[in-house]
């Protein structure tokens with residue numbers, strides 16, 4: 001029997017939306033992890049709400065994922081309902097405001113803003129993942145953090161209600177947003193206040209340059225989650241790890257990159273998330289022993305850990 005939920009006069013067939021036992025390693029940028037017991041890709045507000053109400057009615061935990069580029073998914077998978085935002089991609093411009101749904105890739109969002117003559121986001125070029133994931137963790141690079149440019153965030157709570165948060169830049173700090181560590185708010189849309197640029201070609205060049213620098217540093221050469229640890233105040237996690245002579249150590253297929261000491265890579269394509277987790281713990285312990293500093297993981301641990 002199809003499960004029908006009536007929303008704004010529309011019938012949504014949840015059975016068509018729900019995908020059981022979806023393998024997630026195919027989406028993960030480090031290519032590890034198990035299956036989602038149940039997954040769905042909502043395309044709009046009504047579908048998202050219907051899914052959340054279904055989860056609430058059936059006592060299912062809800063996990064939200066965008067580009068999977070900052071999340072280590074347990075090999076044992078994810079219980080409950082996993083909502084993947086990849087189909088929430090609409091965007092529009094209102095004057096100097098760029099409004100974008102959370103599932104659009106950040107890199108594409110930057111391109112779209114530039115095409116519309118709006119600059120500000122380009123120094124974030126080449127960061128993998130979605131707009132929603134970037135807001136959750138206040139992604140940043142080259143002296144710019146996404147929270148600096150936000151005007152509002154629309155999010156849905158687990159009861160299906162939509163809310164608007166007006167953003168003040170001091171709500172965000174290094175790799176931290178008002179959404180970090182909360183699991184009951186699904187970022188739906190964000191509004192960025194950008195600059196109408198008279199030098200679009202210069203802004204475009206800046207974006208291309210920062211992306212090229214990432215390529216030159218080998219960021220995309222191997223499957224990874226980017227930086228594993230946040231930088232402690234006043235120093236760089238990668239430098240501390242390098243000084244501990246840990247480059248190249250491995251657990252199974254998970255290896256600490258020789259090129260970027262804060263990246264764990266899936267060196268042979270056969271690493272498990274448990275390998276990555278064990279290696280992360282090993283690095284943490286070594287740095288505590290040699291430097292007396294406990295590095296804080298920047299990545300999220302998702303699922304049955």
Ligand SMILES: Cc1cc2nc3c(=O)[nH]c(=O)nc-3n(C[C@H](O)[C@H](O)[C@H](O)COP(=O)(O)OP(=O)(O)OC[C@H]3O[C@@H](n4cnc5c(N)ncnc54)[C@H](O)[C@@H]3O)c2cc1C
Nearest residue numbers: 066067068069070071129130132133134136139140187226
């Ligand atoms: C090669 C490489 C380079 C990187 N370089 C950088 C860098 O320079 N700077 C930087 O900051 N990061 C960097 N990262 C890390 C990562 O790309 C960013 O953190 C990115 O913003 C994560 O977005 P995502 O959509 O992949 O998030 P996911 O991994 O899908 O999710 C991350 C967290 O956000 C939550 N989340 C995702 N979408 C939503 C939503 N719509 N609503 C609520 N919660 C949500 C998830 O539940 C999870 O807790 C890099 C990663 C890689 C692989």
